[in-house]
Amino acid sequence: MAKKKTISSNDIISFYMDYVLEHNHKPKSIYAFAKQNNFDEAKFYEHFGNFEAIEKGIFQAFFDNTHKALEASEDYANFEPRNKLLSFYFTFFENLTANRSYVIYALHQHKNSLKNYKILSGLKTSFTHYIKDLDIELIDVKQEQLNKIQDKGLTETAWLQLLLTLKFWMDDTSASFEKTDIFIEKSVNTSFDVLNIAPLKSLIDFGKFIFKEKVKTS
Structure with a gap:
């Protein structure tokens, strides 16, 4: 042949x-x-240097397929960052579920140390870029170095959250992995509730107003 x-x-x-x-x-x-x-x-x-490169490529493909599907949606383009991230999670884990047997094979022996697992390095790079592109609003502290630390903290926390969700999904035995769906919704919403800076901004603005008024009257 x-x-x-x-x-x-x-x-x-x-x-x-x-x-x-x-x-x-x-x-x-x-x-x-x-x-x-x-x-x-x-x-x-022509495509891969070794088998480890294939394994990295598989998880990269899961991300790429997810991102491509989301970008093709007109509704997604109009979503707020919170709903964009929720859409990413649900679509990403649909892709994982369609290939669950392989994902479990590839990650099961490392399920307690996913943070350092090499085959997820490409996924981490793409996902952290994705998080940055969401333009999640943070407090502008008017200091470049502190803003960089804040941005770094956001991407690292988001990556850790994805790993925790992945581990939860690996251990999930509920029908249609419905517990993972609940986990995703609650964890993402909680993260954005913590990041909700509107009340803090109002407090800062009020503090600035009080300070200015005191200066005027002194």
Whole structure:
């Protein structure tokens, strides 16, 4: 049988996911993997350097597919940051659920240390960029260094929240993972309630007004 001439990264990802789910371990070598799927080994290296790169690519693909679906929605474009993030979570975890067997295989042995798990590094980079692009309103402290610390804290906290949700989903045994949906809604809403700066802004403005009035009358 003639070998496949055209192989995409998605083809290799699909071959890889099928292999590990059928055998419960990685392929023995890239050569054996390519031979089993009837393509030249060189085609593999056009897309990935090793099997770990595929694993990173899979989680990156989950993010990319989620983001692409959201960007295609006219409604999503008009959402406030809170609802955009909720939409991201629900769509992202739908993608994970559609591939749950693989995700559990890939992450289960590291479920207590996801924060440092290398195959999520690409996902973390993309997700933190996504959080920055949401333009979530924070207190403007009029000091560049403090603003940078505040922004860093926001992205790190958002990433930790995603990891906690991922771990909850991995352990969720409820029908249709309905408990994960509840977890998502409550955790995201709570995060934004904590970040609700309108009352604090009003208090700061009131303090400035009182200060100015005292200066005028002194």
